[in-house]
Amino acid sequence: MRKRHVVLDDIDRRILAALQADGRTTIQALAERVGLTTSPCLRRVRLLEEAGVIRGYVAVVDQAAVDLPVSVFISIKLERQREEELDRFAATVSRWPEVMECYLMTGQRDYLMRVVCADLPAYERFLKEKLTRLDGVASIESSFALEQVKHTHVLPLR
Template sequence: MDEIDRKILDTLQSDARISHQDLGDRVGLSASPCARRVKRLEADGYITGYSARIDEAKMGYGFSVFVSVRLDKQVDRRLQEFESNIRGLSEVVDCWLMTGSFDYLLRVAVTDLNEFENFLTGRLTKIAGVASLESSIPIRRVKNARGRLY
């Protein structure tokens, strides 16, 4: 990983649809060596995929809630069951296994407080092993960074 690789990654994070020619121009390479570097970065796992960033609010899901979840037991089977259930809930857009007083941190994207209440009482609390929950409603996003390169 050298400085040119980092510049390639930085550029692709802001515009993954850029041509190899334009990408090469930005990082100081011709198109062919630039394409080879991108392929290597993909093969080595630095680039894990390409996607479009979607505006959740425009899709109707502009209400986010962070939910901390504590399970009744921290054993492998219980963790696996919980994670399997969470993967099936479209409202949960991020899920992190945590250290500290809670086991998981979720970010839930819904239309409004009413939908969140229905999700919470009708789906999340019904998952076996959920012992307690704590919800926090964000006021505004202060930073939305891409992957760290430096």
């Protein structure tokens, strides 16, 4: 589903930058930081939420701290790239909690996903009990992340 384009001004960008840095900031602190009074700041935040620019607020959890230290990047090629097969694959993997991200790709592979798990046996279970049981999967290629060099949720707003 494609979102409509929203035109952002400098104040919107400052609001978004501040909320990306600290989503728990109070509206009063946010208003001060971006140079507004509370009511106009709250109105702008609500408009950004309603437009889908702000999709939600979350706590960012350290995956190693909750015993999910392994990140696996998986390239998947389907037997056919017809719309119904693509939709079925996307709907199925969207329900799996281990899948953190999944992208429909151009190039040699159809999908690229990132899966988190506790260890190699947990990944093997995911592979055998879920991924390899999906109809229409032609090939699966897994790459294990050795180190996370950078991870951010902060978009580079101009």
